Amino acid sequence: MDPSEALTYQEISDLNNRKLEIKRQHSEYVENHPEIKEMLNDFMSAVLLEKPSNVFHFASSHFAELSPHNAVTQSPAGYQPAVVCGPSGVGKGTLVGLLMKSYPGRFGFSVSHTTRAPRPGEEEGREYYFTSRDEMQQGVEDGKFIEYADVHGNMYGTSFAAVQRVREGGKVCILDIDVQGCKNVKKSKLNPRYLFIRPPSMEALEDRLRDRGTEAEQDLQRRLGNAGVEIEYGEGEGNFDRVVTNEVLEDSFAEVKRVFEEWYPHLKEHSEEEGKGEEEGRPEDGEGEEKN
């Protein structure tokens, strides 16, 4: 080789650094997307089970089931669910409530399972599916839950079947969840759309939580303490399909509507006027019961 073509020490070192940086970015991406390994493992298991003669054909139908295009065009499984995630107090519930009002009958919430006893007035399958700890643990072991948590000695969780029921009703199932729940959803096979709502600043977030007045000081501090890493995760490359900053509510809601109409074009056919009075109910969590 012509010595003039050889790389300088500096160039080699730059190349090595670039290689390390790319490797780091790849690992970070894979770590933030546990569904990749899950998907590949699933594919491998399906191949070994079926032993197809044409692996290319088999792969194309196996992965076609996961494609967002298939999911949003109304397949027998219904519309692809949507995760709305963000730190506590950012305005997820407010924005989701406005969405439901704007598109009556188009969205639904899944009914969670819980091991706590029903309260007076609560109905099986309306507020919750009430179950025993043994039964719920068995369900978790059998992979029936998308996500679950143990809160103050009771288990709560979202089952695949509950989301499926909303989809079968022809509605888009919305999962209004925190970052921890979102990470669990990512480990599951649900394959939803992911929207992250971020606050314009930590000060604005604190003001909102204080003005809402639903948490004691210690709980409020805990929520604010978690918000920093949650926002960092929300802004992380490739972690969410879309990120919306909730500053002026009117503007952020207009943006959220644009995102949803892009994801679910059938929403454009529906106006607020059409379904007046047909407001969508969210299963109430019950007073003082806080799962995050």
Ligand SMILES: Nc1ncnc2c1ncn2[C@@H]1O[C@H](COP(=O)(O)OP(=O)(O)OP(=O)(O)O)[C@@H](O)[C@H]1O
């Ligand atoms: N753009 C906004 N500007 C000012 N206040 C807002 C805005 N959006 C929501 N809020 C207010 O902030 C408070 C928190 O909103 P909300 O309860 O919807 O948050 P959240 O993200 O659902 O919280 P959590 O996860 O704790 O349920 C509410 O009092 C709401 O009215």
